[in-house]
Structure formats: structure tokens, C-alpha cells
Amino acid sequence: MEEKTLDLVLDVKVKVTVQLGSVQLPMREVLELAPGSVLQLTQHASDPVGLYVNDQLVAYGEVVVVEDNFGIKITELVGSSSS
Numbered sequence: 001m002e003e004k005t006l007d008l009v010l011d012v013k014v015k016v017t018v019q020l021g022s023v024q025l026p027m028r029e030v031l032e033l034a035p036g037s038v039l040q041l042t043q044h045a046s047d048p049v050g051l052y053v054n055d056q057l058v059a060y061g062e063v064v065v066v067e068d069n070f071g072i073k074i075t076e077l078v079g080s081s082s083s
Contacts, residue, residue: 018072019050020063048075 021041033039043049048060051072061072 014054017052
């Protein structure tokens with residue numbers, strides 16, 4: 001019975017987001033943004049990125065390039081002690 005119930009949700013689509021970093025800016029600076037503007041994020045290039053499912057952090061990973069697309073290599077699941 002449990003397996004059949006689980007089958008009902010396995011095809012439900014969820015939003016998966018990778019957060020590279022963030023920055024807080026005063027509205028004045030946001031309004032001054034233009035093509036070519038560069039924003040310095042609070043995250044360092046060597047820091048892992050966060051993988052979110054429906055806005056809930058579930059894992060950390062490294063950005064990789066797969067053919068001509070970006071991807072993420074999972075390095076740690078949230079709540080897991082293995083890396």
C-alpha cells in the first residue's frame with residue numbers, strides 16, 4: 001500500500017533552484033544597474049552552491065560544465081555527515 005501511495009507523488013514536478021550567492025543593495029544601486037554592471041556576491045568562488053527544492057535547502061554542490069550547459073555536482077546532502 002505504501003509503495004502505491006508513493007507512486008502517486010513520484011511524477012509531481014518540484015522547483016529545483018541552485019543559489020550561487022547573494023548580495024544586499026540599496027534600492028538606489030539597484031536602479032543604477034545597467035548592462036555590463038558587475039555585482040560582487042557574498043560567496044567566494046571556492047564555496048559550495050546551495051541546491052534548493054521548493055525553497056528548502058537539500059544539498060550543497062560544485063558548479064560544473066556539461067557540454068555547453070551549467071550543472072551541479074552534489075557534494076553533500078543537508079543533514080548528512082558525509083561529503
